[in-house]
Amino acid sequence: MRSFTIRVPATSANIGPGFDVVGLSLSLHLTLTVTVTPPDNASPARPPKITYSGEGADEVPLDAYKNLTTRVALYVLRCHGITTFPANLTIHCDNEIPFGRGLGSSGAAVIAGVLLGNELGDLNLPIERLLDFALMVERHPDNVTAALVGGFVGSYLRELDQAATEAASVPLSEVLPEYPPDAGEDWGLNPPQPPLGIGHFVRFGWSDSIKALAIIPRFELSTAKARGVLPQEYSRKDLVFNLQRLAVLTTALAQNPPDPELIYEAMKDRVHQPYRKTLIPGLPEVTSNITPSTHPGLLGICLSGAGPTILALATGGFEAIAEDARAIFKTHGIEVDWKVLEIAGGSVVHKS
Numbered sequence: 001m002r003s004f005t006i007r008v009p010a011t012s013a014n015i016g017p018g019f020d021v022v023g024l025s026l027s028l029h030l031t032l033t034v035t036v037t038p039p040d041n042a043s044p045a046r047p048p049k050i051t052y053s054g055e056g057a058d059e060v061p062l063d064a065y066k067n068l069t070t071r072v073a074l075y076v077l078r079c080h081g082i083t084t085f086p087a088n089l090t091i092h093c094d095n096e097i098p099f100g101r102g103l104g105s106s107g108a109a110v111i112a113g114v115l116l117g118n119e120l121g122d123l124n125l126p127i128e129r130l131l132d133f134a135l136m137v138e139r140h141p142d143n144v145t146a147a148l149v150g151g152f153v154g155s156y157l158r159e160l161d162q163a164a165t166e167a168a169s170v171p172l173s174e175v176l177p178e179y180p181p182d183a184g185e186d187w188g189l190n191p192p193q194p195p196l197g198i199g200h201f202v203r204f205g206w207s208d209s210i211k212a213l214a215i216i217p218r219f220e221l222s223t224a225k226a227r228g229v230l231p232q233e234y235s236r237k238d239l240v241f242n243l244q245r246l247a248v249l250t251t252a253l254a255q256n257p258p259d260p261e262l263i264y265e266a267m268k269d270r271v272h273q274p275y276r277k278t279l280i281p282g283l284p285e286v287t288s289n290i291t292p293s294t295h296p297g298l299l300g301i302c303l304s305g306a307g308p309t310i311l312a313l314a315t316g317g318f319e320a321i322a323e324d325a326r327a328i329f330k331t332h333g334i335e336v337d338w339k340v341l342e343i344a345g346g347s348v349v350h351k352s
């Protein structure tokens with residue numbers, strides 16, 4: 001019998017102005033406990049068995065050909081000529097990352113799947129190649145990169161030549177077909193290979209004094225829907241507004257002590273948050289009424305990923321920030337939960 005665990009952190013993307021560029025790993029985890037038992041008379045070959053506990057357990061598919069994590073693992077295996085899961089594969093997923101809240105649940109599921117495929121196939125892929133596979137599934141790099149390598153991370157996608165662009169642009173349904181039970185033998189056996197070196201990243205510094213307060217509304221907002229409200233084009237004024245702030249933010253969050261006035265302004269955004277406020281009632285009031293002068297300890301406040309979670313970076317005063325945000329959301333009929341989180345390390349595979 002062979003067993004191992006895979007532990008992947010939650011992530012908050014954007015941090016205000018860094019839309020599709022920066023991500024921060026947070027101390028909520030998706031943990032997979034995996035066992036593979038060689039078939040024998042006592043345990044004849046059977047298909048994968050998946051169980052879940054924690055967040056999303058009542059809605060996630062337990063069919064290995066429909067579950068996001070195992071579909072990604074099968075994609076990685078099939079790209080290496082391994083067509084099926086090993087017999088007698090058992091996976092228990094314990095999940096602390098709420099679905100569809102802007103805390104990187106899908107990015108964590110994708111990274112868990114890439115690492116699962118890498119382990120099951122004994123592929124020993126380097127980190128850059130693991131990222132290529134993740135980027136064929138989740139096509140913005142901010143969440144998956146931070147979930148894989150951990151910390152406060154900036155990333156870009158390399159400009160690909162035409163053939164590689166086409167390979168990386170195939171529809172997700174071709175990368176991850178939902179293998180129907182009655183599909184022919186060759187369904188999905190030759191999936192598109194990721195081009196080499198799609199994503200590149202750097203880890204920024206982070207002041208140990210800064211923690212992340214996640215204020216989590218009790219409703220889901222899919223990333224696809226929250227991307228659907230964004231415009232195709234932006235004014236030069238708005239782009240420069242974001243670039244100026246992002247350049248300052250990436251260093252300001254590493255300084256000791258952190259400067260609240262500098263960071264609060266540097267976490268403002270004009271590229272995604274103004275458009276998403278229609279989907280998240282209360283968002284503009286929370287980000288403009290809760291400031292470092294009204295709430296000592298606060299450094300900056302923004303939408304976490306595609307929302308609806310609000311991310312407040314702070315050195316203290318967490319309860320006052322969270323309860324005042326709760327009161328604002330309540331006037332819009334929205335209940336919230338809140339958690340103070342640490343900045344987490346990257347994904348870890350532990351073999352027992």
Ligand SMILES: Nc1ncnc2c1ncn2[C@@H]1O[C@H](COP(=O)(O)OP(=O)(O)OP(=O)(O)O)[C@@H](O)[C@H]1O
Pocket residue numbers: 011013030056060067068069093095098099100101102103104105106107109143221222223224304305306307
């Ligand atoms: N642990 C998991 N196992 C399987 N599927 C998952 C898991 N976590 C998330 N998913 C899938 O991803 C969907 C949520 O993805 P979505 O991109 O909309 O939100 P998010 O990743 O939580 O938010 P954001 O990208 O803004 O941080 C879930 O509805 C579910 O289908």
Ligand SMILES: N[C@@H](CCO)C(=O)O
Pocket residue numbers: 013014019020021140142143223226227272305306
């Ligand atoms: N950068 C992404 C993160 C969510 O996955 C967005 O804001 O849409």
